[in-house]
Amino acid sequence: MKKCIKLTILSIFLVSILSGFQASNDSQVFSADSDKTPTFFVQSKTNGKDVFVECILSGISFRQSDHKGQKVGKLVIWVDGKRTKEVNAAAFIIKGLPPGQHEVKLEVVDLNNKSYGLTSEFLVNIPK
Template identity: 50%
Template structure:
């Protein structure tokens, strides 16, 4: 009986591919990505139309937030054609803080479920119409 040299290599490649897919699945279980319309996300970024994309991860009683905001800058001295703004963070319907960075941490949340809202506004708190709401669960220690 003749043994094919490629069979063991093929088995190893398939096992590695399956293991890699499981690692990606675990990564995406802990991170959530929101977009207003995922099908149009690429075209909206290229068109220059303002858009807000949010990714977050909770660790302990903190939530790490990363945003991609197109069409709006958080730098007041930016000389580009973008609109200048900031982000208001709401926790359970109450204003928590204002941030002027695309990545930030919401600290010291109590255990349980929390409704978070991120709203992009101009420097005078006039909304740009960009906001995202999502739920996070902070486990009991």
């Protein structure tokens, strides 16, 4: 009974954190030659001309570390098929998109821009 209550509280907590976010529909998972399969989940929220993006990525770090075997990477951001920028953070803002519908693609790559095979694509609609 206590376990059920704890799970319910945890579920309510997670839902409250994630409320207001739109999860992308096309997150992909890929095994990148490790014992643990990296996972990649993306949430986005539009605010005016800006898109707030939050990524949950396991198995790959955005920081170089002294840990041997730790995979390090970055995110390449594509908007409407054009490479726009790179980020080394799990949360970021895509600023100043023009009105209309836009296709956003996120790709996890290593520091030499070799793809880990983890991508997520989603559509955002910027109001007029």
